[in-house]
Amino acid sequence: MKVFLKSEDLKKLLEQFAGAGKLFAPVKKGGYSGWARVSSIDEVVLSGAQAVLQGEEVNTRKPAKVFVFPQSEVMFEFDGERAVEVTEVPEVVVFGLRPCDGRAMAFLERFFVENKPEDPLVRERREKATLIGVACNSPAESCFCTAVGGGPHEGKGLDVLLREVNGGFVGEAVTEKGEKVLAGFPAPSKEAEVEAEKRRQEAEGKMALRIDLKRLKEVLDKGFNSPVWERLTLECVNCGACTFLCPTCHCFDITDETVRGKKKRSRVWDSCQFTLYSQHASGHNPRLNPAGRYRNRVMDKFKYTVDMVGELSCVGCGRCVRVCPAGIDIRVAVAEILEGV
Numbered sequence: 001m002k003v004f005l006k007s008e009d010l011k012k013l014l015e016q017f018a019g020a021g022k023l024f025a026p027v028k029k030g031g032y033s034g035w036a037r038v039s040s041i042d043e044v045v046l047s048g049a050q051a052v053l054q055g056e057e058v059n060t061r062k063p064a065k066v067f068v069f070p071q072s073e074v075m076f077e078f079d080g081e082r083a084v085e086v087t088e089v090p091e092v093v094v095f096g097l098r099p100c101d102g103r104a105m106a107f108l109e110r111f112f113v114e115n116k117p118e119d120p121l122v123r124e125r126r127e128k129a130t131l132i133g134v135a136c137n138s139p140a141e142s143c144f145c146t147a148v149g150g151g152p153h154e155g156k157g158l159d160v161l162l163r164e165v166n167g168g169f170v171g172e173a174v175t176e177k178g179e180k181v182l183a184g185f186p187a188p189s190k191e192a193e194v195e196a197e198k199r200r201q202e203a204e205g206k207m208a209l210r211i212d213l214k215r216l217k218e219v220l221d222k223g224f225n226s227p228v229w230e231r232l233t234l235e236c237v238n239c240g241a242c243t244f245l246c247p248t249c250h251c252f253d254i255t256d257e258t259v260r261g262k263k264k265r266s267r268v269w270d271s272c273q274f275t276l277y278s279q280h281a282s283g284h285n286p287r288l289n290p291a292g293r294y295r296n297r298v299m300d301k302f303k304y305t306v307d308m309v310g311e312l313s314c315v316g317c318g319r320c321v322r323v324c325p326a327g328i329d330i331r332v333a334v335a336e337i338l339e340g341v
């Protein structure tokens with residue numbers, strides 16, 4: 001189902017969600033853009049290639065995965081005899097996520113929900129979230145979604161994809177939930193569809209990187225003991241920023257605590273780039289050096305999750321490229337691995 005929304009129609013639609021207190025969108029936060037509950041649409045600008053984000057970056061600093069897999073959450077409380085569910089999952093509408101984050105949502109659903117036993121919290125959060133993505137007409141220099149099977153106008157993992165054209169947006173319902181959001185809007189004109197297609201081709205044309213994913217997997221299958229890992233991680237400072245901002249990283253730690261007699265179990269994001277992540281209770285640590293930890297990260301993105309659930313877990317969003325304080329670039333790493341493992 002395809003429709004056309006004039007810019008003012010989209011604004012009215014979003015105002016309805018904002019009025020109900022359900023709308024989250026990227027807003028300017030200092031020098032970058034980040035997610036916030038939006039009460040006024042004026043906080044979200046609706047025209048211009050990067051304007052939905054109001055920031056300098058083409059995408060939000062934190063990924064949209066926070067809406068299905070928050071950085072920390074209480075899993076349940078314990079009343080002395082049994083676990084009691086306490087986390088109330090609200091209905092939310094997320095506007096302005098980019099197609100790479102949509103693809104990451106599809107990965108997280110595959111990993112946490114379809115890959116049994118399912119994670120009930122991730123499933124419920126995804127069921128109660130309506131994801132309205134906006135296609136990218138101006139990819140950032142660090143973007144490489146097309147090299148890992150995605151694209152700047154792709155709808156995978158979203159409920160609605162909006163593609164900006166003159167005067168408004170061509171809207172495409174990806175799911176039944178998306179059809180409900182777009183019900184009542186007119187079909188797009190032929191010209192609008194042609195323009196959207198032209199913009200897709202232009203955006204894809206700006207991303208030159210190509211990765212031979214089949215060969216990369218074959219090389220990684222044999223590359224566990226390669227010297228390339230030492231070389232790639234000489235500069236790594238083990239901050240974990242790459243994993244914390246990655247839209248598909250899915251590791252968490254579980255803690256039990258008692259506060260004023262109340263017992264609860266929580267989970268928080270964890271990072272395979274931290275030394276303690278892989279330390280055994282005995283004290284032995286199989287990944288004591290940065291090379292072993294970085295190898296795990298790259299292997300996870302391009303090999304382990306492919307073996308496990310049949311999907312790459314890098315969507316090419318480029319966040320790790322942009323935030324790494326040591327300048328480690330996963331695109332360069334992949335090129336070196338293909339040459340040197």
Ligand code: SF4
Nearest residue numbers: 246314315317318320
């Ligand atoms: S590994 Fe980097 S580029 Fe790939 S999805 Fe994660 S943050 Fe984005």
Ligand code: SF4
Nearest residue numbers: 100136139143145317
């Ligand atoms: S990686 Fe692709 S989808 Fe993601 S922000 Fe860049 S151009 Fe858009």
